[in-house]
Amino acid sequence: MASNTTPSIVDYIIVGGGTAGLVVASRLSEDPQTQVLVLESGSNISTDPRVQDVNGWLGLLGSDLDWNFKTIPQPGMNGREYAHGAGKALGGTSAINGMAFTPPAPAGIDGWAKLGNPRWTWTSLVPYLRKSYTITCPDPSICSDIAVDEKSSASGPIQVTYPALEKKKNHVLIQAWNNAFKEMGFDYTGGDILAEEKTIGSRPYTASIDPNSGYRSSADVEYGALASKRGNVTITTEATVLRVLFSSSESENWVATGVDVLVNGQTATIQAAKEVILAAGTFNTPKLLELSGIGDKDRLTGLGIPVVIDNPGVGENLQNHLMSLYPVSLNSHPDLEGITPGIYAIALIRLDPDEQEKLLNQHISSPRKPHEKAIQSIIEQPNEASALLYLWVMPGNGCVLGMIPCFPFSRGSTHISSADPNAKPITDPRFFSHDLDIEIMARHAQTLHNLPSAPALQPYFQQGSRATDLEATKKFLREEGAEMAHHACGTAPMLPREDGGVVDQDLKVYETENVRVVDASVFPLISSANPMATMYAVAERAADLIREFEDV
Numbered sequence: 026m027a028s029n030t031t032p033s034i035v036d037y038i039i040v041g042g043g044t045a046g047l048v049v050a051s052r053l054s055e056d057p058q059t060q061v062l063v064l065e066s067g068s069n070i071s072t073d074p075r076v077q078d079v080n081g082w083l084g085l086l087g088s089d090l091d092w093n094f095k096t097i098p099q100p101g102m103n104g105r106e107y108a109h110g111a112g113k114a115l116g117g118t119s120a121i122n123g124m125a126f127t128p129p130a131p132a133g134i135d136g137w138a139k140l141g142n143p144r145w146t147w148t149s150l151v152p153y154l155r156k157s158y159t160i161t162c163p164d165p166s167i168c169s170d171i172a173v174d175e176k177s178s179a180s181g182p183i184q185v186t187y188p189a190l191e192k193k194k195n196h197v198l199i200q201a202w203n204n205a206f207k208e209m210g211f212d213y214t215g216g217d218i219l220a221e222e223k224t225i226g227s228r229p230y231t232a233s234i235d236p237n238s239g240y241r242s243s244a245d246v247e248y249g250a251l252a253s254k255r256g257n258v259t260i261t262t263e264a265t266v267l268r269v270l271f272s273s274s275e276s277e278n279w280v281a282t283g284v285d286v287l288v289n290g291q292t293a294t295i296q297a298a299k300e301v302i303l304a305a306g307t308f309n310t311p312k313l314l315e316l317s318g319i320g321d322k323d324r325l326t327g328l329g330i331p332v333v334i335d336n337p338g339v340g341e342n343l344q345n346h347l348m349s350l351y352p353v354s355l356n357s358h359p360d361l362e363g364i365t366p367g368i369y370a371i372a373l374i375r376l377d378p379d380e381q382e383k384l385l386n387q388h389i390s391s392p393r394k395p396h397e398k399a400i401q402s403i404i405e406q407p408n409e410a411s412a413l414l415y416l417w418v419m420p421g422n423g424c425v426l427g428m429i430p431c432f433p434f435s436r437g438s439t440h441i442s443s444a445d446p447n448a449k450p451i452t453d454p455r456f457f458s459h460d461l462d463i464e465i466m467a468r469h470a471q472t473l474h475n476l477p478s479a480p481a482l483q484p485y486f487q488q489g490s491r492a493t494d495l496e497a498t499k500k501f502l503r504e505e506g507a508e509m510a511h512h513a514c515g516t517a518p519m520l521p522r523e524d525g526g527v528v529d530q531d532l533k534v535y536e537t538e539n540v541r542v543v544d545a546s547v548f549p550l551i552s553s554a555n556p557m558a559t560m561y562a563v564a565e566r567a568a569d570l571i572r573e574f575e576d577v
């Protein structure tokens with residue numbers, strides 16, 4: 026798959042062979058006349074048992090396959106700092122992640138339009154979601170048992186399945202979970218996972234696992250393999266791009282001529298006849314933009330980097346999910362004999378609407394910022410969720426109940442602090458810097474802590490002792506109970522320039538002729554849940570924009 030002979034000129038240079046980069050490489054190379062080069066820092070580990078093993082992904086964090094980014098201490102979280110994973114390998118983070126495959130909430134994507142991108146709506150994205158994955162039941166009779174509709178409107182390279190459904194024994198606990206949420210007013214939503222009618226409700230857990238091989242189905246294994254069969258694609262691994270090069274601006278916009286890349290210990294210049302596409306991820310893409318002279322002029326000048334485009338939005342708007350985990354023990358109940366470990370089910374829930382309205386009025390001051398308005402308009406809709414809960418059975422009698430608030434209000438940043446390409450960026454998510462985040466999370470944490478005593482679940486769970494008083498819950502979350510999910514995005518956002526935007530609706534970097542960003546840094550608003558499914562769809566659409574199949 027990977028090549029040692031890197032061409033010196035191609036049509037498209039894709040910086041980063043990760044989740045998004047390999048989708049774009051695979052689609053652009055469908056035209057045999059188009060020469061595509063992927064430059065990836067990591068190596069090709071597609072057949073490495075460590076990544077294939079779907080149960081071993083937690084062990085990849087902090088390994089040689091991880092960029093090992095870190096946040097600075099977070100004042101809103103008792104000064105804690107966090108290690109943020111990011112895949113350094115062909116396949117990028119799709120090769121090391123937790124594989125939860127959760128499509129975005131329709132209203133969440135419509136929020137992108139509300140933020141100033143009228144042509145990015147749920148309706149415009151859904152064909153690309155369908156184009157990116159195929160979902161298969163482990164066994165049709167098993168799926169009908171739990172009311173999963175076998176029919177799906179999707180057919181694409183990423184293989185998705187329902188891992189917990191395979192063992193019929195597991196269904197009792199899943200049914201109990203569904204019943205518990207039904208009792209709370211959140212009905213089960215089986216069927217097509219691209220549910221358009223409503224986001225709230227419980228649903229089966231779906232993961233990017235190939236049901237035939239039982240291995241991880243990642244961008245390298247699926248899209249990368251498609252691309253590498255073609256003679257017009259070169260994938261060079263262990264190649265780190267240092268900067269994008271520009272010709273002096275004769276016209277209104279800057280033209281990228283290529284990149285400088287470190288490969289085999291040597292710096293080489295590679296030319297792009299058409300475009301440079303940055304797909305280096307949420308932390309490395311803004312870093313590369315800044316190293317290339319695109320960013321806040323004072324920051325760049327202070328570091329001795331010649332300014333190409335003064336855009337203070339680069340590296341700002343960082344968003345990430347927080348999560349809270351509640352370890353509980355299962356009872357030795359006959360219904361649970363022989364159950365297998367793994368994530369069983371999820372549920373998307375919302376707060377009591379009156380309480381939520383009070384909170385929004387109390388904690389958002391006027392004038393409301395664009396993202397505050399957009400989030401409010403999403404979570405006020407009766408069918409939209411403000412948190413995702415999940416049930417994860419551990420080996421033995423252990424179990425973890427998890428909760429992730431869907432749309433955080435806090436915004437952070439990631440910036441270079443040195444012109445040295447080897448230096449890590451300084452990342453400050455500013456968790457809980459917006460009051461609403463702790464208020465909303467604490468209320469959902471109370472629901473989480475009460476779950477084991479829900480009538481439908483109570484026979485199966487030993488009762489825990491977590492505080493449910495609101496103030497105590499807030500304190501607990503700040504001090505130890507809130508953890509960072511690895512869903513960072515938004516640091517080169519698709520937004521109007523005056524609102525801090527870095528790319529336009531064609532994903533083109535403002536004031537450039539031919540530099541695009543296609544990775545999670547363009548998300549103007551975080552996906553309601555795990556972002557990988559959204560990433561694949563955005564990358565599929567980006568490929569059509571680049572080859573002008575679609576005129577947004």
Ligand SMILES: Cc1cc2nc3c(=O)[nH]c(=O)nc-3n(C[C@H](O)[C@H](O)[C@H](O)COP(=O)(O)OP(=O)(O)OC[C@H]3O[C@@H](n4cnc5c(N)ncnc54)[C@H](O)[C@@H]3O)c2cc1C
Nearest residue numbers: 041043044045066110117118123124125266511545555557
């Ligand atoms: C531990 C962990 C668990 C997660 N679990 C889930 C989950 O279960 N479900 C879910 O939906 N999401 C999950 N995510 C998030 C999700 O995987 C990411 O949001 C998504 O994969 C990001 O895709 P991307 O294309 O933006 O970046 P990436 O996939 O990270 O791709 C960027 C690529 O660029 C390369 N690169 C960077 N800099 C350079 C450079 N200078 N030169 C050349 N190459 C470079 C990188 O090595 C990498 O391959 C998880 C993330 C982590 C870290």
